[in-house]
Amino acid sequence: MSILLNSSTRVIVQGITGREGTFHAEQMLEMGTKVVGGTSPGKGGTTHLGVPVFNTVAEAVGATGANASGIFVPPPFAPDAIMEAAANGIELIVCITEGIPIQDMIRVKDFLRGYPKARLLGPNCPGLITPGAAKIGIIPQRITSPGHVGLVSRSGTLTYEVGSALTAAGMGQSTIVGIGGDPVLGLTFRDVVEMFERDPQTTHLVVIGEIGGSDEERAAELLGKGTRLKTVAFISGRTAPEGKRMGHAGAIISGNRGTAKSKEEAFKAAGVAVAETTDDIVGLLR
Amino acid sequence: MKLLEYQAKEVLASLGIAIPPGRVARTPEEAAAAFAELGPIAIKAQVPVGGRGKAGGIKLASSADEARTAAHQIIGMDIKGFKVPLVYCETALDIAREIYLGFTVDRDARANILMLSAKGGMEIEQVAEESPESISRLYPNPWRGPLDFELSQLVFEAGLGELARPLVAVIKKLYRAIPELDAVTAEINPLVITKKGDVVAGDAKLETDENSAWRHKDLEERYGSVLEGDPYEVEAKKRGLTYVSLDGDIGIIGNGAGLCMSTLDLVQRAGGRAANFCDIGGGAKAEVVENALAVILMNPRVKGVLINVFGGITRGDEVAKGIVTARDSLQMKLPLVVRLSGTREEEGRAILRQHEIEPGASAWEAAQKIVQLTRVEGSFVPTPAAR
Numbered sequence: 001m002s003i004l005l006n007s008s009t010r011v012i013v014q015g016i017t018g019r020e021g022t023f024h025a026e027q028m029l030e031m032g033t034k035v036v037g038g039t040s041p042g043k044g045g046t047t048h049l050g051v052p053v054f055n056t057v058a059e060a061v062g063a064t065g066a067n068a069s070g071i072f073v074p075p076p077f078a079p080d081a082i083m084e085a086a087a088n089g090i091e092l093i094v095c096i097t098e099g100i101p102i103q104d105m106i107r108v109k110d111f112l113r114g115y116p117k118a119r120l121l122g123p124n125c126p127g128l129i130t131p132g133a134a135k136i137g138i139i140p141q142r143i144t145s146p147g148h149v150g151l152v153s154r155s156g157t158l159t160y161e162v163g164s165a166l167t168a169a170g171m172g173q174s175t176i177v178g179i180g181g182d183p184v185l186g187l188t189f190r191d192v193v194e195m196f197e198r199d200p201q202t203t204h205l206v207v208i209g210e211i212g213g214s215d216e217e218r219a220a221e222l223l224g225k226g227t228r229l230k231t232v233a234f235i236s237g238r239t240a241p242e243g244k245r246m247g248h249a250g251a252i253i254s255g256n257r258g259t260a261k262s263k264e265e266a267f268k269a270a271g272v273a274v275a276e277t278t279d280d281i282v283g284l285l286r
Numbered sequence: 287m288k289l290l291e292y293q294a295k296e297v298l299a300s301l302g303i304a305i306p307p308g309r310v311a312r313t314p315e316e317a318a319a320a321f322a323e324l325g326p327i328a329i330k331a332q333v334p335v336g337g338r339g340k341a342g343g344i345k346l347a348s349s350a351d352e353a354r355t356a357a358h359q360i361i362g363m364d365i366k367g368f369k370v371p372l373v374y375c376e377t378a379l380d381i382a383r384e385i386y387l388g389f390t391v392d393r394d395a396r397a398n399i400l401m402l403s404a405k406g407g408m409e410i411e412q413v414a415e416e417s418p419e420s421i422s423r424l425y426p427n428p429w430r431g432p433l434d435f436e437l438s439q440l441v442f443e444a445g446l447g448e449l450a451r452p453l454v455a456v457i458k459k460l461y462r463a464i465p466e467l468d469a470v471t472a473e474i475n476p477l478v479i480t481k482k483g484d485v486v487a488g489d490a491k492l493e494t495d496e497n498s499a500w501r502h503k504d505l506e507e508r509y510g511s512v513l514e515g516d517p518y519e520v521e522a523k524k525r526g527l528t529y530v531s532l533d534g535d536i537g538i539i540g541n542g543a544g545l546c547m548s549t550l551d552l553v554q555r556a557g558g559r560a561a562n563f564c565d566i567g568g569g570a571k572a573e574v575v576e577n578a579l580a581v582i583l584m585n586p587r588v589k590g591v592l593i594n595v596f597g598g599i600t601r602g603d604e605v606a607k608g609i610v611t612a613r614d615s616l617q618m619k620l621p622l623v624v625r626l627s628g629t630r631e632e633e634g635r636a637i638l639r640q641h642e643i644e645p646g647a648s649a650w651e652a653a654q655k656i657v658q659l660t661r662v663e664g665s666f667v668p669t670p671a672a673r
Contacts, residue, residue, distance in 0.1 A: 075497065075500075076500070101497045101501075102468070102498075103398075103428070103495065103498065106398060107429055110397070110427065140629075142629065155542055155545060156545075157540075157544065158544035158548055160596050161545060161649070164627070181543060184393070184396045185396070210547060212393075213393045214394055218394075234548075236547040236548035236551060237548075238554070239550050239560070240563070241532065
């Protein structure tokens, strides 16, 4: 088993004919993801990468029965693409786009309240991968292998780093989920941890957080109530100075909340092992 | 973008909110002229950080000479790393009471939050901690904004019922900064009720979202260039890099914000101090690497550079070639350690070795190596000439 995504998930790619959309849709197809089509307004009726292209999500869902979508469109259009997917019954919406204005995302989040079945991952995230089965997004298949470790992270390349270390150590993954680094996000650490908790295949869990916000603390709170998953947490940004925004991470420290220290302490209080460096994660997980 | 006080007040005025009469002064003479025009004034340093009063950045002037002297002292002063470019000369208000009013993004709620408190003038964080019940809150609907009755409820809840009408009007005006300017923080503290009963913005903080800069080019043009920021950050911005200056001596380049932050952590753990944070994004293209190196090498404090690239889909040999090209075209002589991982990483490491660049096997090893190299270069080994 896995969470959110498996080999029978029917995926469309919004923005499939663009440069990014094309490249990553190809990678998704290559690993066997059931990509059943894509959208690109004005290019409906054509075929791209061997799958049908539609003008709208409504057309795509009608023709293919898609239930998941990967969004690869530029920031000015991505908020609308997310809402279009939700309004047309897509249940898993993965938005890779980086740089969406916060106010647009706040409106999108409000809109999604009307579609409780739609789950949004991202934006500004690497997506998710169920090794050996399917992926939506940009996580390289090469660094993964099927197994029992659930991995959830805010960062992209740091996820690859840890995924690759796990794979090298022979510890395969059930699903790897990148929730994204923006301040206003879809699925949270806590949501994803709950899903792993319910997934019988997952026996171990790695949480990779970073400074800013208090999503890590909330996940720690949940884990503190008792979990069957052997868990290790890692927080990046220990040495980031206060008030400096480290790029797109949306990592702003305010007061005592959101610091690496408060997050590490929250995990420790919950009985979760905290890794000092990413190199220590594998050892602590064994 | 964080606006300076006078800029934020200009924006508030354009939204229809009353502000005290004031003038910007770039020289002591301009401050004296402002006194001649306005009478007794406060001379306020314009910097995008709090705590300027304690740092000596606010002085009162009751004569032209005092205004001149105060401006002379404040302009050019360093406040928390910012050189004061100019002062704002503002007439003092006849204060009857002070209120707190602010909007910001509540990350945890994934929504905008509006806060109103009768306890204005103080640090709102302190008020929030000591008596959270004295701050009334509202999450306005992000599509239509707050409705009149919602605001009226909020004002009564805050114990400010007798001011309901003027306060609701001011809050509605301030709210416009969110949809119209993509404000992520819009705060008036204190919102002053004068003895005459007018509602005036005593101070103003306004921060807009960097991600929405493309739809507010006018704002950037009007206010973007006033502040003399960190020269490396300014240059990095021109080159389209995500770069933050820090106070150490080891330059850092990484791909991805999380990876880059964890690289800073590793360098510190190894006993070094990072000179910067520089995220070159997923692809790690040669041109971007070169731009990043160029900016880092501008800083004379930098004694060595650590590049940490995890190529997911990016090919290691291409990244290595890009790094070699960048180093050569910039004629870089300082120690350089590269940690490279990803597709064809072995080929990439071989290319680095051929060009006398140290590859690190893991990020931790690479961090230790650069710390060691920069220490040796810096102090311990005397050069042949010195011997």
